[in-house]
Amino acid sequence: MNTDYSQVIQEAIFTASDKKTPLCIVGGNTKAFYGRQLNATALDISKHQGIIDYEPAELVLTARAGTPLAIIEPLLADQGQMLAFEPPYFGTNATLGGAVASGISGPRRPYAGAIRDTILGVQIINGKGQKLHFGGQVMKNVAGYDVSRLMAGSLGTLGVLLEISLKVLPHSTGEITLSQEQSEDNAIKLFNTWMTQRLPLSACTFDGKRLYVRLSGSEEAIQSARRNIGGDEINSEPSFWEQIRDLTHKFFQQNTKPLWRWSVPAATPPINLPGKWMIDWGGAQRWFYPDELTAELIYATAEKLNGHATLFRGGDRAGEVFHPLPHHLMILHQRLKQAFDPHGILNPRRMYREL
Template sequence: MAWAYDDSEAIQEAIRAAAAAQTPLCIRGGSTKAFYGRQPHGKPLEVSKHRGITSYEPTELVITARAGTPLAEIEALLAEQGQMFAFEPPYFGPQATLGGLVACGLSGPRRPYGGAVRDMVLGVQIINGKGQILRFGGQVMKNVAGYDISRLMVGSLGTLGVLLEISLKVLPRPTREITLSQERDAQNAIRLFNVWANQPLPLSACAFDGEQLYVRLSGSEETLRAARNKMGGDILSDDTLFWEKVREHTHVFFQRSTQPLWRWSVPATTPPIDLPGEWKIGWGGAQRWFRSELTAEIIRAAAEDVGGYATLFRGKDHTGEVFHPLPPALMALHHRLKQAFDPHRILNPGRMYREL
């Protein structure tokens, strides 16, 4: 039986003490994504002891677990029931937790076709910067109680509250999957990704590594056969390992260079971007991984020119700004949210932006 423990009282007490002393806290779970965002600082607040699956209804396609629950434990249970997280979350280490998954809001190759983390969060329980335990949302998709605060926690990197418990929607696993590959240049790979996306094809992942285009298809035997005949390409052997390497950044593209790694989000139809460096394309063209020593100013200006934005994902000095600068009105909204949830600015201060 998996280990379960409710550590909410100890976490709440630590936050109340920090609020009284105005001591910054650095929230720690599995620490597999500690590289993401600006350099964390403050007194460590360990939350990994708060763990355990509290509710799972396979027939309702909903699972609820404490934030410190290992992601591997949850996905193993889902697999036993033929279910999965639709967004195919990256681990970046065996200690990955559910709370880290939600706090970072990162999704894997299936995201454009199965949905993002935010799309699947139904409800959360958190402790805010005042030490108050709050619950938002529930265990159903429809929530008309007002602002969807539960989804606001996704990607907030712990700056608004310490996650205690999360309810998420899950989906059935596909009956079968294959991956097709074919040699293309970047221009044609992007074109095909967008052509296929507008057709009734069972797409579940797309990637281009500079030489080869890869497309994963999910569905019944008959559906996959018809799609392959229409799309062409060779079946990739051991495709499960291939997509795991893409998801976990152990693919050769992510390993062969020590240059800073940037994550671009752009319109899927954006043609190849003319900047010196190495590129890898994902999410059917909407996600571009870029390795380069170019300055942040040049990279972000180029991203804005094509209607996108760029985030420094790994490498370089993370004491500076990592995320794309926000327009003044949006930054003002972030300030108001921070003031409402964490008025003493003790929860992961500066982890997203220096002034937050």
């Protein structure tokens, strides 16, 4: 399907702006669990889809926000290319717009970059119904703030994404996954040691008993790294890393408690809080099922470690789920919200009560 649905979306926003009606932006609806609970009228953008431009030789793709990832990624794979940030799906209907708006990256993120690092330009409709275009289709160093990248992780609170231009990367010629049994402390130390050795790492995870390392690159580079790292090669099919990417690994299936995501310096030692932990991104991302701990304690502990924590899934979605912002940063967020969405109709309070 290749459909420009932007006029319908724009008219819906004009109407909502006039009536000050809150809108909940919906694409594939695979990330509805993420962020605070919304009480708003659904604005379905899923029909606004299609590849607008793809230049494999230029490593640039432009697509409408409602385009399913399940269409984009096979298209890239046919040309030996990929989305570097390895976007989680969380469901078969996942869209490019949802990937950008959520700002969530997969296992390859520390080694190939985050979503915002790939964004070249966007077209959005703001809360006043205006179509705005930021950036372009080439990477430039320009003065001022890069508004197009500001959309990554904004959860639709600043505008409805219409079109997104991304840089893509060539897929590696070879790839293997190695595994070995280790303690949590040793796994973190090894991940950080390997990061300093210029190895062709593309994912590093520890599930509580074993560490897993994905190597991507030329056959010569992979075999050299394999001799350095050791361990056993596991089935090279992508299913294991898809399970890590989409949180369908058994670690995430055996617990009904709220799931917290921690972002901390990669070398941070094991965190001394009771519960079950899984380590991703070579130590920089920690998944945590706590044993009856308050949110205040989790936030405070993360701050002491120079990190932050997010109530990623489950728990009280009517309360605060993202790490509290310092006053000066909240003021900045509020000014941005006011500039892009003065009537506060786009995904209001999806991130924070004050937004």
